Amino acid sequence: MTTETDPTAYQDEDAVVGDILAASTSDASLARTIARSAQIEAEIDQDASRFRVLTGDRPTGNLHLGHYFGTLRNRVLLQQRGVETFILVADYQVIADRDGVGPIRERVYSLLADYLAVGLDPEATTIFTHSSIPALNQLMLPFLSLVTDSELRRNPTVKAEFEATGGRPMSGLLLTYPVHQAADILFCKANLVPVGKDQVPHLEQARVVARRFDERYGRVDASQPVFPPPEPLLSEAASLLGTDGTKMSKSRGNTIELGMDADTTAKVLKKAVTDADRNITYDPVNRPEVSNLVLLAALASGRTPQDVAAEIGDGGGGALKKVVTEAVNEHFAPIRARRAELAEDQGYLQQVLARGNARATEIAEATLDEVRAAMQMTY
Numbered sequence: 580m581t582t583e584t585d586p587t588a589y590q591d592e593d594a595v596v597g598d599i600l601a602a603s604t605s606d607a608s609l610a611r612t613i614a615r616s617a618q619i620e621a622e623i624d625q626d627a628s629r630f631r632v633l634t635g636d637r638p639t640g641n642l643h644l645g646h647y648f649g650t651l652r653n654r655v656l657l658q659q660r661g662v663e664t665f666i667l668v669a670d671y672q673v674i675a676d677r678d679g680v681g682p683i684r685e686r687v688y689s690l691l692a693d694y695l696a697v698g699l700d701p702e703a704t705t706i707f708t709h710s711s712i713p714a715l716n717q718l719m720l721p722f723l724s725l726v727t728d729s730e731l732r733r734n735p736t737v738k739a740e741f742e743a744t745g746g747r748p749m750s751g752l753l754l755t756y757p758v759h760q761a762a763d764i765l766f767c768k769a770n771l772v773p774v775g776k777d778q779v780p781h782l783e784q785a786r787v788v789a790r791r792f793d794e795r796y797g798r799v800d801a802s803q804p805v806f807p808p809p810e811p812l813l814s815e816a817a818s819l820l821g822t823d824g825t826k827m828s829k830s831r832g833n834t835i836e837l838g839m840d841a842d843t844t845a846k847v848l849k850k851a852v853t854d855a856d857r858n859i860t861y862d863p864v865n866r867p868e869v870s871n872l873v874l875l876a877a878l879a880s881g882r883t884p885q886d887v888a889a890e891i892g893d894g895g896g897g898a899l900k901k902v903v904t905e906a907v908n909e910h911f912a913p914i915r916a917r918r919a920e921l922a923e924d925q926g927y928l929q930q931v932l933a934r935g936n937a938r939a940t941e942i943a944e945a946t947l948d949e950v951r952a953a954m955q956m957t958y
């Protein structure tokens with residue numbers, strides 16, 4: 580029997596939590612998360628005010644069409660459905676797995692321009708930067724007391740990130756970034772986090788932190804814990820590959836960025852990989868490259884992939900590329916025009932960020948006050 584006052588309690592619980600995190604990516608658990616996500620969608624339609632969403636991106640490069648069709652479009656939809664949304668520009672997370680910050684300032688403003696260009700409205704959505712919110716970051720301290728190193732080492736997302744760095748020693752920040760991410764979510768008491776499958780263990784970690792805070796440090800209001808347990812919202816978003824049929828990533832030069840112009844888009848798509856069969860079909864398993872282009876054309880033109888493929892018929896790769904290029908350039912023309920205008924207006928972007936940061940700071944300070952009160956650290 581262990582109790583929360585027993586200093587060995589977490590060691591005993593460790594194996595269990597590590598297993599829970601690993602299990603959160605199992606098929607059965609995923610099926611449950613998917614079912615719950617469908618239920619949440621219905622609850623949003625009934626009463627959007629019950630939910631607060633937090634999500635975010637690392638400012639490590641320009642956003643591309645994979646981000647757009649994968650998450651950005653969904654964020655705009657959630658905003659339109661009346662869900663209060665917080666969007667974090669995770670600048671502090673950039674240094675978890677790399678040596679420098681890169682051209683961070685430029686990237687933060689580029690991200691901001693992307694957000695606003697796709698339709699995120701700064702009046703409805705709070706956009707803020709990690710490094711500007713001291714009270715959020717201070718939550719790290721009590722939160723770190725609630726996790727163990729072996730639990731973090733077993734976190735599947737940390738493992739994956741670590742493996743991706745190719746043998747580089749793991750920084751303390753990389754090891755603890757699920758805890759930082761828990762602070763990102765819990766500082767504003769978000770109860771909904773739109774994620775992809777690979778991020779589900781993070782959410783589990785945030786739920787563990789919320790629960791343990793309650794068990795170990797108690798409450799301010801006896802009727803409810805300081806932190807509500809956040810839930811993942813799994814999107815069914817189609818996942819786009821790069822133009823060579825492999826994972827879309829800037830370093831492979833296979834991406835189409837949101838802010839690219841029409842000519843550059845045409846050039847990138849001209850080099851896209853297809854195959855020798857002139858009859859275009861949508862068959863992601865056997866023809867990943869061709870199917871990915873068909874999917875992109877379908878997403879950009881609001882049609883089904885089967886429709887797009889049937890229309891091209893035996894026109895071959897050349898016709899397919901022409902159709903994709905037109906669909907992408909048409910869909911993104913207004914977004915790109917808006918983006919170009921915004922990029923010219925640094926003053927406005929600065930103002931949007933300052934307002935978001937002020938609002939996030941206010942909320943983070945209120946939460947930190949509650950945390951201190953729960954911990955009896957009010958003097």
Ligand code: TRP
Nearest residue numbers: 633634635636637669760763764
């Ligand atoms: N890890 C996310 C990414 O790689 C960014 C992020 C930081 C985030 N904190 C978060 C996402 C909290 C959701 C919730 O882009």
